[in-house]
């Protein structure tokens with residue numbers, strides 16, 4: 001992966017700036033879907049932009065940030081093929097990649113400390129999907145998408 005898409009609302013704006021720096025330091029090309037300041041905006045707009053990019057295959061993986069991470073999770077998981085996972089610690093950052101093949105990391109800027117947000121992001125970027133029985137379970141979710 002050499003490219004990643006990122007988006008946030010106003011509550012996640014500063015975290016987004018911090019993470020863009022981290023991602024660029026790691027050599028990734030970052031597509032920033034906004035928002036672009038701390039003025040109040042509506043999180044679905046940015047969640048949709050990032051989830052659409054991942055769902056259509058334009059970009060393999062993305063990051064979304066809002067105050068709690070909950071609104072962004074709800075909107076992103078409406079899109080086929082998106083597995084958006086809200087992470088608050090190192091354990092969930094690892095497990096969502098190994099078990100769930102997370103393709104969108106969701107973070108809550110108002111509930112998780114900046115240092116932990118960086119740790120979570122690095123773990124999420126570095127951890128591979130384990131496949132096997134976990135793939136069977138993801139296939140069951142894909143079937144739900146196909147049949148609705």
Ligand code: RB5
Pocket residue numbers: 009011012043066067068069070071072
């Ligand atoms: C914005 O005030 C807040 O509602 C939003 O950032 C997020 O937490 C929604 O789930």
